[in-house]
Amino acid sequence: MAMNRKAFYDALRPTLGALTQANVVGFELVLDEAAKRRTPIHDLAYILATAWWESGKTMQPVREAYWLSEDWRRKNLRYYPFYGRGLVQLTWEDNYRRVGGFYGIDLVGHPDKAMEPALSVRILFDGMEQGWFTGKDLDDYIDGIDEDDDEDLREYANARRIVNGTDRQIEIGRLALMFEGALTSARYSASMQPDDPGVEPGDQSPRLSRGAIITIILGVAIAAALFFILR
Known part of the structure; x- marks a missing residue:
């Protein structure tokens, strides 16, 4: 099942307010990169929080x-x-x-x-996954286990050391909790196929993948054949 991106944006707005087109473009680049890499949800939540904070809440380089x-x-x-x-x-x-x-x-x-957006997104992911910025990486702080908010906040707050010591670590940790909730509402999963198109921000209905369409067509054809054979 594809991620419901409309649900993701709907879950963000109560905290972040109205999103600009630039915000959405930046979020889409990060979500697309996460889909390619099959990034775990807790890692992605903290990556999103870091990008939002470090970009001055623009989601642009x-x-x-x-x-x-x-x-x-x-x-x-x-x-x-x-x-x-x-x-x-x-x-x-x-x-x-x-x-x-x-x-x-x-x-x-x-x-x-x-400053190129596509390269900046790759640096964001690779840098946090491999510890380019401070020698610390996501695996040093985030265990990927679904726990209560207090424990997740502790992990997210400590993860600030991946980028910049403990500067504003609680505030950014709370943002990560918010992004985790939005990803959960959107049914994000690291096992989703990278080419799942999901739902665009203004779209109400998910699109069927090519595989799903083929499966439906084959099912209809088989049902029709059985109808003529058995009637």
Whole structure:
């Protein structure tokens, strides 16, 4: 069964408020990537919370101190031009070189590539799964067991160390709980097929996959054949 994405967005709005088109585009990229990777629900909940928080609640790649000018960054950031970029902030030349090497991309020569949405989503997932940012990864904190909210919040709060120590860890942990609830409402499962189209934000009814359509057609054909044989 495909994820009901309309139910996902409906569950978010009481907490996040009205979502912009940019928000939805960003969420869709993350959900599509999770479907390809078959990401467990608790990991995905924390990935979503991190992306929402680190992107300034835009779900779009952002630059470090995005509210300030490039001239300010050039004059004030000692690691310029390798300042934070993306859905989660990739920072320092060594990290740009290492991550670029992983993907076969020259991120040192072209650091703004980290602002490309598709690449930024991959960095978000791979970085949190493999511990690129602080040496800690999702498996260090999230056990994937469905437990009560207090225990899940404890795990989510500790998982902040994957990206940035304990900065705002409870607030981001509560966001992860909210995303977990939204994913559950949407019937998200890591076992879903990557190409399941699900339900678009404004769509009320799930679409049938190609396999389901073929199964229905075969069933109708067999029933018709039996009708003519047995009548």
